[in-house]
Amino acid sequence: MDFSRAVAALRAALADSSRAQAAPDLLEQVLGLIRPSIGLAVPARSRNGAPAGPVAGWYGGLPGLPDGVPWPDHQGRPMTLLAQLDCAALAPLLGPEWMLPGSGTLLFFSDEWFHADFGADPGDDGCAVLHVPAGMPDRTAPPEATVIPALPLVAAAVLAAPDYAEPELAAVFSADAIRVMGLVAEIRDRLPTVRHRLLGWPDSPVTGPAGRRPLLALEAEQGTAWGELVGVSFWIDGSDLAAGRFSRVRRYLDVA
Template sequence: MEHEGRDRGERVTMEEIVRAQLGVGAAERFLPLIRPSVGFAVRTDLPDSGSVIGSLPRTTESFQWPHYDGQPMVLLAQLDCGQAAHLLGDAWTLPADGYLLFFHDDDFAAEFSFDLGDDGCRVVHVAAGSGGLRHESNGPVMPALPLEAFTLPSVPTLVDAEADQAVDGDAIALINLAEALSGLLPTPRHRLLGWCDTGGTPQPKGHRPLLQLEAEAGTAWGEIVNVSFWIRDEDLRAGNLGNVRRSYEVA
């Protein structure tokens, strides 16, 4: 109850800031664009966290490790669906239990097309009750980095066309709003759903971020500094993980 009260209080404060910065008319157009999301922070003192970067996945005996070009893909992250459902409520339309596993081709060499498909990534759901089995990989395994999860509204920025339309193209208003909200809504290093946090990341048309990951010490991504998995709105509503795309930035 204390957590819910704090969330409501922060929502009221956020709405007050938006109205003060944008004015009533623009604020009423802007506020519906704010999306629920889950922020993650690495917490090495949470070894039993259900959400983690790297590690070996919790799977079933029938699990088939995904491959790209004949080689095992690398597991970038696994997220606890029950945790996401608890934090996001009705905004979480994917499975409410089990785990989501986020895979990428090991050397980030797979060619991809936002329109035609993406063989370089996989997002796989494994059912509840699979937490006791760790599936071994024939490929590289990143060290486990446990994640602490917390609710965090996500606000569109200058690069989001909808935000620009809401304020009639007033870029200065959006910059000032971002500065005013920065103390209340810090940008997490890793985010589930929400808006894109990295302005330089290519954004596939008609998609929204499913998971955004920043490189951490020990993740061994070479020059890759962040990876984003993208999903279409209709696939998110339907719980379809078969059309996920990915993009990334190089240092």
């Protein structure tokens, strides 16, 4: 992705917007908060049953864990693998904007029973994100583990815009809420809709754990039963993201 060119194209597309014309300073402020991200989706199948497009990861499945790395658990119960992402396949999509390891696989685990303690903020510790070498053989699931049938994921680079409720827009929102809501909604409507998103901003108007930014947001797919939950997202501290540390990632549950 040529991030600067993509933002410039979005700015040009908004030239006919009455909201943008009425608030050029606000427009530039929101555009300055645009982030690169990767949209992930389960692809349509070709005639021979193969995914229609290069596979950049998997929703569910079994993890490739190196010897000596235990299957993550929460209070003795094995977590569920929600997603596994191929860093080498994804990194070229964002080029210099890529903020994650350039190789290996990222594994996203979640407490299937949602019993983790939320504590004082919206996040909880019922998750684990592991960065492991690529090509590891699949680990057999331990007893009691829920295994989601593996679904391939294809990826595309997309822009992501903040919601009007983000703290970065709090000052202008308090001054002119209607104008901010209208312009932000129009900008978000002009960007692609994705089912799952890596990096960027959250698609739902949620406020994640304090001091953290979205890492991966997932919606339920085939083989997943979340009841009233409509999404599970993983959040990371900015300094941890820059350093490639995933030991303090927290989870947020989006309830309908």
